[in-house]
Amino acid sequence: MSSPAFSLSKRIRPTPFTPRVEAVGCKAYTSYNHMRLPTVFRTFEEDYWHLIEHVQLWDVSAERQVEVKGPDAAKLIQLMTPRDLSKAKFGQCFYAPLVDESGGMINDPIILKLGEEQFWLSVADSDVLLWAKGLATGYGFDVTVQEPDVSPFAIQGPKAEALVAKVLGEEIRKIRFFRFAEIDFKGHKMFMARSGWSKQGGFEIYLNDSSLGLDLWDTFWEAGQEFNVGPGCPNLIERIEGGLFSYGNDMGYEHNPFEAGLKKYTNLDADIEFLGRPALEKALNSGVERMLRGVKIEGDDCPACMKDWDLSGLSGEPAGAISSAAYSPRLKCGVAFAMVNKDFWDTGTEVTVHTSDGDRKGTVTDVPFI
Amino acid sequence: MSSPAFSLSKRIRPTPFTPRVEAVGCKAYTSYNHMRLPTVFRTFEEDYWHLIEHVQLWDVSAERQVEVKGPDAAKLIQLMTPRDLSKAKFGQCFYAPLVDESGGMINDPIILKLGEEQFWLSVADSDVLLWAKGLATGYGFDVTVQEPDVSPFAIQGPKAEALVAKVLGEEIRKIRFFRFAEIDFKGHKMFMARSGWSKQGGFEIYLNDSSLGLDLWDTFWEAGQEFNVGPGCPNLIERIEGGLFSYGNDMGYEHNPFEAGLKKYTNLDADIEFLGRPALEKALNSGVERMLRGVKIEGDDCPACMKDWDLSGLSGEPAGAISSAAYSPRLKCGVAFAMVNKDFWDTGTEVTVHTSDGDRKGTVTDVPFI
Structure with a gap:
């Protein structure tokens, strides 16, 4: 059963762009x-080629924002992540692992500092709102934690900058990668970042009024005709090729940031207070035993990965597990992410991948693949 | 687009029963x-008739357990709910709203007291684990909060008791409604409650070892042949007829327990300490302005409700919103849940339902419908 139907209901929320x-x-x-997050419009491969050649509009409303606001906002945000945010400024985006006291990952949001007392966490798929609210309540912090009416809308692909400049003005070309600025859409102020869940370049507009969703979509759709604009969404093939890990698929609560390959966002040397510091120091000192790596898989196709596939060494020893996989039309092989045990994680190590479709030869490699 | 495909991935977890x-x-x-929760096997209506006439096996693993364990477990659990748990005993199940400081509903689990220092919350669809863990961390409580390897398996329908007695022994007939007891499945101890998300009667076995899932399914499947056993799942039609509200569909964080019709589980008179007491006292004193009610909808069919449908009085005044709807084969009309404004909530009030398929006549009514 590769493609069951999705029984939608109000609980799987529609977005401002759903129509x-x-x-x-x-x-x-x-x-x-x-919330509903589109995954395919034509086929994964057709969507993929269009994304890397043209420009797409993405409804990524499901990247919900958790707003933390108030005198203790900065303290609470820093408490939740080992990434040093002490020098954070308005206009910067920070990719940051969130961990609890044991060092297990709670989420990996992009954090936007909107002001000295106001932050947004643009979160992956877990209820960070409840985590932040629970901490705030327990510690008695003077903050409010809520989900604002904000729905990200991404413009992605090599022609994204030209399209966004056409609609919003040439000034937007000055926005650097992982920076955000205020834009004006028909008199409405919103934030826009040069970011997005692809490696093809583009922007994310933080739509802050659901009632403007259709107008925003239509404006970009019409202006985009000359650029061969199409609908799109985070693409399974492109995100694996590009080395974009997915919380809940490739890493989760059972992993610490080192295992998730996020050592550079884990600033143990910084003079900051965050949950899980002792646990992460201990994990680092005792040595990381597994890490997220790439695996190239031989074959003319590659099945989708719906649950862990075991990975073994050539003599059959346990070597880890594959979490996501797709066939790469550019590399002409399967590309996959795997949590790989230390003895097997060197680039070039040959392994056997026990896919849902039978065993295949694999080779451990660095990410991104392309 | 009434039935898009569901792009499954590891993040939407399979269960011990998925195969x-x-x-x-x-x-x-x-x-x-x-996690994956099945919604239909044949059609909603065929599944419905089978459920009310025979017995079904349900994979409700998605009712995840949040385990709170340790010296402060009872204190933390009580802090999360306005339901008085001071006299709770091993073997009792407690349906309980969880609220935060503002009185907004976080979830509506069934709470099982396994011991003086150990509780399970069998939760609806929100990450209560993060809420409980955040509170525990902030307050510095001496507890562990985790998700155990527990996957509920329900046997539901009028022949459920006969089937369960055949497999587990006649003793199980003594288990009363919303009580649980320890059972023995082939030498493995597990808990089983007389409960389930239907009004047709039955049991829920809290499978505590994923590796036994297929054996458990197969054992009941084989033993059930004489009872015309079939696969099933919480059924949209039956749950509306039976008055079973769904967190995230019919009520959510924007509602307090009074609005959700849960006043009897909101024990403001009890000498207990819980979050949101002042907010709930204030809400009760200032008067509840809307409440979850039933609405019968005229017609020979009824569309599914994917987002709020407005409800209006006969003169067009706003009267509330429908959250779930289905056609009842027994009542020969549409049955729906709606958050109804005070001026319209009396039984028998006529309203106009603005369905996704056009306007229909409706009548406010009590739940359950049957």
């Missing part, structure tokens, strides 16, 4: 933060 | 607590 997404042929959704 | 559920023809899933 347009459906009108232009969304074929499948996943659920993400209790 | 069997797929083998017997699961046609659609929803996502619930980051």
Whole structure:
């Protein structure tokens, strides 16, 4: 059963863009933060080629924002992540692992500092709102934690900058990668970042009024005709090729940031207070035993990975587990992410991948693949 | 687009029963607590008639357990709910709203007291684990909060008791409604409650070892042949007829327990300490302005409700919103849940339902419908 139907209900929330997404042929959704996230419009491969050649509009409303606001906001945000945010400024985006006292990952949001007392966490698929609210309540922090009416809308692909400049003005070209600025859409102020869940370049507009969703979509759709604009969404093939890990698929609560390959966002040397510091120091000192790595898989196709596939060494020893996989049309082989045991994680190590379709030869490699 | 495909991935976790559920023809899933929850095997209506006439096996693993264990467990659990748990005993199940300081509902689990220092919360679709863990961390409580390897398996329908007695012994007939007891499945001890998300009667076995899932399914499947056993799942039609509200569909964080019709589980007179007491006292004193009610909808069919449908009085005044709807084959009309404004909530009040398929006549009514 590779493609069951999705029984939608109000609980799997529609977005401000849902009517347009459906009108232009969304074929499948996943659920993400209790919301509909499109996954395919034509086929994964057709969507993929269009994304790397043209420009796409993405309904990524499911990247919900958790707003933390108030005198203790900065303290609470720092408490949740080992990434040093002490020098954070308005206009910067920070990719940051969130961990609890044991060092296990709670989420890996992008953090936006909107002011000295106001932050947004643009979260992956777990209820960070409840985590932040629980901490705030227990510690008695003077903050409010809530989900604002904010729905990210991404413009992605090599022609994204040209399209966004056409709609919002040439000034936007000055926005650097992982920086955000205020834009004006028909008199409405919103934030826009040069970011997005692809490696093809582009922007994310933080739509802050659901009632403007269809107008935003239509404006970019019409202006995009000359650029061969199409509908799109985070693409399974492109995100694996590009080395973009997915919380809940490739790493989760059972992993610490070192295992998730996020050592550079784990600033143990900084003079900051965060949950899990002793646990992470201990983990680092005792040595990391497994890490997220790439695996190239031989074959003319590659099945989708719906649950862990075991990985073994050539003599059959346990070597780890594959979490995501796709066939790469550019590399002409399967590409996959795997949590790989230390003895097997060197680049070039040959392994056997026990896919749902039978065993295949694999080679451990660095990410990104391309 | 009434039935898009569901793009499954590891993030939408399979269950210990997934291979069997797929083998017997699961046609659609929803996502619930980051896990696959089957929604239909034949059609909603065929599944419905089978449920009310025979016995079904349900994979409700998605009702995840949040285990709170340790010296401060009872204090933390009580802090999370306005339901008085001071006299709770081993063997009792407690349906309980969870609220935060503002009185907004976080979830509505069934709470099982396993011991003086050990509780399970069998949760609806939100990450209560993060809420409980955040509170425990902030307050410095001496507890562990984790998700055990426990996957509920329900046997539901009028022949459920006969089937369960055949497999587990006649003793199980003594288990009263919303009580649980320890059972022995082939030498493995597990808990089983007389409970389940239907009004047709039955049991829920808290499978505590994933590796036994297929054996458990197969044992009941084989023993159930004489009872015309079939696969099933929480059924949209039956749960509305039976008055079973769904967190995230019919009520959510924006509602307090009074609005959700849960006043009897909100024990403001009890000498207990819980979050949100002042907010709930204030809400009660200032008067509840809207409440979850039933609405009968005229017509020979009824569309599914994917987002709020407005409800209006006969003169067009706003009267509330429908959250879930289905056609009742027994009542020969649409049955729906709605958050109804005070001026319209009396039984028999006529309203106009603005369905996704056009306007229909409706009548406010009590639940359950049957």
